[in-house]
Amino acid sequence: MSLSTGHRTHTCGELRVTHAGTPARLAGWVHRKRDHGNLLFIDLRDTYGVTQCVVAGGTPAFATAESLRLESVIMVGGEVVRRTPGAENPKLPTGEIEVAVSDLTVESMADTLPLQVNSDTEFPEETRLRYRFLDLRRERLHRNIVLRSRVIASIRRRMIDAGFTEFQTPILTSSSPEGARDYLVPSRVHPGQFYALPQAPQQFKQLLMTAGFDRYFQIAPCFRDEDGRADRSPGEFYQLDFEMSFVTQEDVFATIAPVLHGVFEEFADGRAVSPPPFPRITYDEALVRYGSDKPDLRNPLVIHDVGEVFRGSGFSAFAQALERGDVVRAVVGPKAAAQPRSFFDKLNEWGRAQEMPGVGYVTLADGAAKGPIAKFLDETRVARLMTITGAAGGDAVFFVCAKRPTVDTVAGRLRTKLGEDLGLIEASTFRFCWIVDFPMYERDEETGTIGFSHNPFSMPQGGLDALETRDPLTVKAYQYDIVCNGVELSSGAIRNHRPDIMFKAFEIAGYRREDVEARFGGMLNAFRFGAPPHGGSAPGIDRIVMLLAGETNIREVIAFPMNQQAQDLLMQAPSEVPPERLRELHIRLALPERRADAPSRQP
């Protein structure tokens, strides 16, 4: 494949010793300049690499080159020459040659830069977003975005090889109940009515199954009006959305695990990837053992329930809490008994900052416990503690006490903190697991009502019978997540394709039959004309790339991300629109009172 064009004969990453003695014409950005007064070097950069160009003093090109600012776009013509011995640069693939410039034209002079492209120093997020086009030139972000493209291409190829067909589904669609807030788009033709951007193509993919396409996938944009997090882009993100007909949960697992494993292996670059089948952890077990429904299995620590060790003991803080129904959880710090006192104090301080009650601990040596609360634990209790937790002499055991479900997350954070501080997190590894058997319903703590805990379209385990005969809070769904290194990559389910079960499922969550008809009429109707059992999932593309790129912030793998306030600082979105546009949409603004001295947030 030749990348030569009307403006260049070669790319900046192409020339080698074999080209020496031939003419070449390059185009690119001035990455660096080294001016020796009568000899000047330009590192010319494009997406393919960097090539050193030499401009000799006294030539017309020299005067132009001296005045060049970094990041200007230039074109150079000249001869490819082998560098003199000792002058090669082993750091560059093109480092054995250079281009002796005979003509140089400036295509686009750059102003003084607000952020430096040729350096990896950190710049404020606001500057990076406002000048995203410059940030994208920088090596790290540039590499990430190219990686993203390659990952998506790999996913597409693997999905097609697995028998899936790619579809597009509407962007302007209808609002879906449950879930996050929708982004709404006003209709000009239908005053007072709105489209919603899809939070996911959920209903469309189920309709495609009902339409008999058997295996659907899409690199699908999803829109949710929710606040951002480091691993969650506000506004919009992409999913590998897929769905399969005539499948059980086992079939879905067996199909998608090799795809994900294959993609990760392809781009792991030396890092280990846990092979399928991925371990399965029930939702309940995940909360107790890992304190999270997205456990990081690179962390070898697990959480133990040690209520019985403290029940009726002299340590009244825990003993009394246990009587009230609280729970005590423990995490072992291997070899942590030797840590200095400050380690334990800092951990306790950290716990308080996390709005935990303090973090209790004992250290173990020769079957005896030491530490502030050790005196409350007799020999039997210490022995029991060691049996339950597997702790041995030289270890320390840390305790937190609270009600469920608070204690789960608190213990989970303690597990993470200890794993990190004790250096136990396995490096250079991708550890996958399935989280299975999610509860179908959960109780809203504020209102006391029962609602869907996840996807309302999931098939309840046990079907109609379970819904009719069991306590809803004990009913599990065929609902599953894929988790990798503590990041939730994907949520999926075997769907409920039976209208009778769907009405019952929604009835338990407080929806009347008419409500369900009104809101999901299209899909319900489809299920009355022959619907295959089906299920799928939707791994997050951005998060997959984030993991593979080794980034901890999702903006680093998105070419044009919004900031945490869901603003695009480069394109200045959202923005006000002219009154006449509002008028034809039949929209009148009712803005909140704004302080008169507050500056406008529009730049």
Add this chain to the structure above:
RNA sequence: GGGCUCGUGGUGCAGCCUGGUUAGCACACUGGACUGUCAAUCCAGAGGCCGCGGGUUCAAGUCCCGUCGAGCCCGCCA
């Protein structure tokens, strides 16, 4: 909506805890020197309402209050 952290020339940081000379360093920028560098080097220069407002004080980048902005977290995320 709430919590924490941060805000100092174009940019990255120091100075703030413990108030007191001309606000320091690096990169970029401008001018000069230099024929083999590859983060070129050397010399010189320009560039700061220390986010904004108020307060304490003889004196505020520094202490206090408020406010605006950014990041992270909680809420939210079927």
